[in-house]
Amino acid sequence: MAKFILIGSGLAGGLLAAYLGRRGYDVDLYERRADPREGNIIGGRSINLALSTRGIHALEQLGIADEVLQHAIPMRGRMRMIHDKSGNLHFAPYDVDPNKHINSIGRAALNTTVIEAAQRYPNVRVHFNHRCTEVDLDSATAELVDSSVEAGVSPADPVRQVIEVSADAIIGVDGAFSAVRQSMHKKLADFKYDESYLAHGYKELTIPPGPSGSWQMEKEALHIWPRKSFMMIALPNPDGSFTCTLFWEFEGPRSFASTKTDDDVHRFFDEEFPDAVPLMPALLEDFKNNPTGSLVTIRCAPWFYKNKVALVGDAAHAVVPFYGQGMNAAFEDCVVLDECLAEFPDNRERAFAEYFVRRKENADALADLAIDNFIEMRDKTASKTFRAKKKLDHALEAALPGIYLPLYTMVTFTRIPYAEAAQRARRQDSIIYTGLTLVSAIIVALLIHFIA
Numbered sequence: 069m070a071k072f073i074l075i076g077s078g079l080a081g082g083l084l085a086a087y088l089g090r091r092g093y094d095v096d097l098y099e100r101r102a103d104p105r106e107g108n109i110i111g112g113r114s115i116n117l118a119l120s121t122r123g124i125h126a127l128e129q130l131g132i133a134d135e136v137l138q139h140a141i142p143m144r145g146r147m148r149m150i151h152d153k154s155g156n157l158h159f160a161p162y163d164v165d166p167n168k169h170i171n172s173i174g175r176a177a178l179n180t181t182v183i184e185a186a187q188r189y190p191n192v193r194v195h196f197n198h199r200c201t202e203v204d205l206d207s208a209t210a211e212l213v214d215s216s217v218e219a220g221v222s223p224a225d226p227v228r229q230v231i232e233v234s235a236d237a238i239i240g241v242d243g244a245f246s247a248v249r250q251s252m253h254k255k256l257a258d259f260k261y262d263e264s265y266l267a268h269g270y271k272e273l274t275i276p277p278g279p280s281g282s283w284q285m286e287k288e289a290l291h292i293w294p295r296k297s298f299m300m301i302a303l304p305n306p307d308g309s310f311t312c313t314l315f316w317e318f319e320g321p322r323s324f325a326s327t328k329t330d331d332d333v334h335r336f337f338d339e340e341f342p343d344a345v346p347l348m349p350a351l352l353e354d355f356k357n358n359p360t361g362s363l364v365t366i367r368c369a370p371w372f373y374k375n376k377v378a379l380v381g382d383a384a385h386a387v388v389p390f391y392g393q394g395m396n397a398a399f400e401d402c403v404v405l406d407e408c409l410a411e412f413p414d415n416r417e418r419a420f421a422e423y424f425v426r427r428k429e430n431a432d433a434l435a436d437l438a439i440d441n442f443i444e445m446r447d448k449t450a451s452k453t454f455r456a457k458k459k460l461d462h463a464l465e466a467a468l469p470g471i472y473l474p475l476y477t478m479v480t481f482t483r484i485p486y487a488e489a490a491q492r493a494r495r496q497d498s499i500i501y502t503g504l505t506l507v508s509a510i511i512v513a514l515l516i517h518f519i520a
């Protein structure tokens with residue numbers, strides 16, 4: 069069987085290693101960080117994530133969905149909770165079916181579960197503290213440095229410090245700032261690459277558990293504080309806490325940059341999130357100490373080089389987090405790549421090419437949907453018109469089951485490819501708006517007729 073090197077054992081890297089291990093491939097997985105089970109975890113990334121149908125399907129194929137979901141908190145279909153500036157709450161249902169829910173899951177628990185799933189296959193080996201610096205595409209060779217030395221954790225050892233490893237193919241599962249992708253960019257003259265950053269950054273803050281580990285707000289809900297140009301969200305954790313994420317402009321008169329003093333922080337939160345402030349005793353320390361992350365969309369092509377190199381997950385298509393789909397999409401990549409390798413067992417280049425064709429337009433569609441959903445979450449969820457449109461969506465979904473599906477339902481609760489979901493939603497919208505315009509025209513015509 070062929071040998072694969074995977075670079076990056078984040079969410080998709082661990083899962084892909086398990087998929088490849090199950091097919092009998094020889095797999096070496098190299099990760100620049102220390103083993104997450106040693107407690108050294110994931111600075112600067114979101115602590116919890118929304119896991120939905122696509123991601124769960126990918127986990128089910130390996131028989132590990134239940135193992136993962138036992139660490140999750142369901143955020144019920146009817147429980148998108150909107151907090152207005154006066155501290156009042158409104159429910160905005162995701163879906164007509166109250167049984168449909170997304171799941172809040174800790175990144176560390178999920179990462180550990182997928183790595184352990186991979187390690188159950190004796191043909192998969194995981195090597196932590198190895199940072200890839202360069203890939204030679206033609207020979208499928210990766211140069212790796214011992215990152216525990218870089219971090220000052222281990223003493224320098226000139227023999228171990230830089231190593232080269234080779235395989236039949238290398239897969240870059242090394243996230244948005246992928247070293248594997250950078251090597252492709254350097255080497256391939258026709259490599260297309262585009263990165264764009266939002267003007268907003270994000271910062272994570274905490275609502276700790278209440279007395280005896282209770283949740284201080286509704287537990288089974290995604291909480292949103294929409295404030296037009298910015299917003300805060302909160303997802304529940306199993307220990308009774310909530311992780312809040314503030315998405316706010318980097319620059320401007322009211323922004324991360326202009327909020328310098330303790331008073332600035334207090335004033336901003338008291339004005340905008342008055343009901344959250346009493347629940348956040350460590351607000352000031354969190355605000356000052358936690359990093360401000362950036363939000364990037366990365367599009368590139370192709371995602372493979374001959375039968376030697378491929379890209380999976382954020383390395384191929386980082387998206388902004390507002391549809392809660394980046395990891396779900398990365399997991400879906402693993403399913404599709406596994407299917408392609410099974411369909412073309414003797415032609416890996418064809419398998420990589422098919423995988424790219426099947427995923428690229430969907431990744432592009434998701435990138436657009438994710439940006440649109442930022443505007444919807446931060447601005448429109450607070451508006452009455454938006455809530456009326458959602459009610460109409462749900463009424464139509466109930467009246468036309470299987471025929472009318474709201475976009476959010478298709479993206480989150482089905483495996484309809486993202487591009488098809490986006491297209492179908494546009495068609496549905498245009499039929500509804502045409503219908504509504506016609507009905508309004510008829511009503512106006514009738515009124516004029518009867519009044520005249």
Ligand SMILES: Cc1cc2nc3c(=O)[nH]c(=O)nc-3n(C[C@H](O)[C@H](O)[C@H](O)COP(=O)(O)OP(=O)(O)OC[C@H]3O[C@@H](n4cnc5c(N)ncnc54)[C@H](O)[C@@H]3O)c2cc1C
Pocket residue numbers: 075076077078079080081098099100101113114116117118119198199200201241242243244245246247270313361380381382383389391392393394395396397398
């Ligand atoms: C604030 C925020 C909230 C999010 N919320 C959600 C959500 O609710 N739902 C959802 O589905 N998605 C969400 N996402 C997106 C999700 O985090 C990513 O899509 C997902 O982590 C991608 O998985 P990945 O394995 O491709 O990359 P990563 O998880 O980034 O893993 C990459 C791994 O590669 C390693 N690595 C990097 N460079 C090297 C190197 N040179 N050598 C060796 N190893 C390397 C890294 O250490 C890391 O372990 C969110 C993202 C953000 C920023």
